[in-house]
Amino acid sequence: MSLAFYLIVAxxxxxxxxxxxxRNTVHCALALSVAFAGIALLFLELDAQFAGFAQILIYIxxxxxxxxxxxxxxxxxxxxxxxxxxxxxxxxxxxxxAVFAVLGWAVLRTAPMLPHDSAAPVVTVQxxxxxxxxxxxxxxxIVALLLTAALIGAVxxxxxxxxxxx
Amino acid sequence: xxxxxxxxxxxxxxxxxxxxxxLTRRNAIxxxxxxxxxxxxxxxxxxxxWRYGPHPEALxxxxxxxxxxxxxxxxxxxxxxxVISIHRHTRSTDxxxxxxxxx
Numbered sequence: 001m002s003l004a005f006y007l008i009v010a011x012x013x014x015x016x017x018x019x020x021x022x023r024n025t026v027h028c029a030l031a032l033s034v035a036f037a038g039i040a041l042l043f044l045e046l047d048a049q050f051a052g053f054a055q056i057l058i059y060i061x062x063x064x065x066x067x068x069x070x071x072x073x074x075x076x077x078x079x080x081x082x083x084x085x086x087x088x089x090x091x092x093x094x095x096x097x098a099v100f101a102v103l104g105w106a107v108l109r110t111a112p113m114l115p116h117d118s119a120a121p122v123v124t125v126q127x128x129x130x131x132x133x134x135x136x137x138x139x140x141x142i143v144a145l146l147l148t149a150a151l152i153g154a155v156x157x158x159x160x161x162x163x164x165x166x
Numbered sequence: 167x168x169x170x171x172x173x174x175x176x177x178x179x180x181x182x183x184x185x186x187x188x189l190t191r192r193n194a195i196x197x198x199x200x201x202x203x204x205x206x207x208x209x210x211x212x213x214x215x216w217r218y219g220p221h222p223e224a225l226x227x228x229x230x231x232x233x234x235x236x237x238x239x240x241x242x243x244x245x246x247x248x249v250i251s252i253h254r255h256t257r258s259t260d261x262x263x264x265x266x267x268x269x
Binding site for chain 1: 167168169170171172173174175176178179180181182183184185186187188189190191192193195196198199200202203206209210213214216217218219220222223225228229231232233235236237238239240241242243244246247248249250251253254259260261262
């Protein structure tokens with residue numbers, strides 16, 4: 001566990017906490033991209049270069065921008081007078097704390113049995129491409145179909161209805 | 167503490183933060199942000215297990231994470247489309263006011 005790991009974890013967790021607690025929705029989306037960048041750095045720290053750069057491209061480049069677009073389109077950046085947290089926030093917080101307690105307990109209990117540090121695997125992008133086109137070609141095609149369906153579905157759901165269509 | 171346990175704890179913490187956000191916020195877009203954080207925590211688990219697992223050269227965990235990222239992108243697009251569609255009907259993204267189907 002190096003110093004870099006702790007710095008990246010502090011950045012990621014701070015971004016995630018800010019993303020769910022800030023009052024202005026646009027600030028939440030910006031804090032979310034900080035958390036995504038921290039997770040991408042953790043991927044790079046884990047020698048998963050391809051996944052790290054894919055994370056930067058897809059999450060910071062597409063998903064965060066999409067969220068900002070949705071905030072702008074729904075004009076929900078100004079804080080409502082009734083508060084930003086729902087009526088049952090205490091129960092939600094308790095459930096999240098219970099989930100973290102269970103997960104943390106399970107990890108710490110099995111920590112001595114987990115594998116120790118191993119040599120960094122050398123994985124080139126060429127190998128990933130060969131695997132995607134060879135062994136994983138069927139899941140790749142299914143994901144392509146899913147993305148096409150999601151694209152069409154999102155456009156149809158968000159499309160403006162005609163006046164007489166209802 | 168082994169490095170793998172450290173990564174698993176970080177992923178558990180991120181998952182809990184995302185769950186807390188999804189369960190406590192009023193705004194539908196903030197609930198989606200919480201869900202995205204939970205998906206990212208799961209991806210971190212997959213990559214960590216791939217890195218410290220017995221056969222990293224088989225690329226199984228890496229592929230799982232890449233496909234998971236693709237599915238999460240599709241989920242975000244459809245989810246935000248739904249939020250915009252609901253906003254057009256009710257002029258609000260407040261989840262507490264969306265109780266038309268409440269029994």
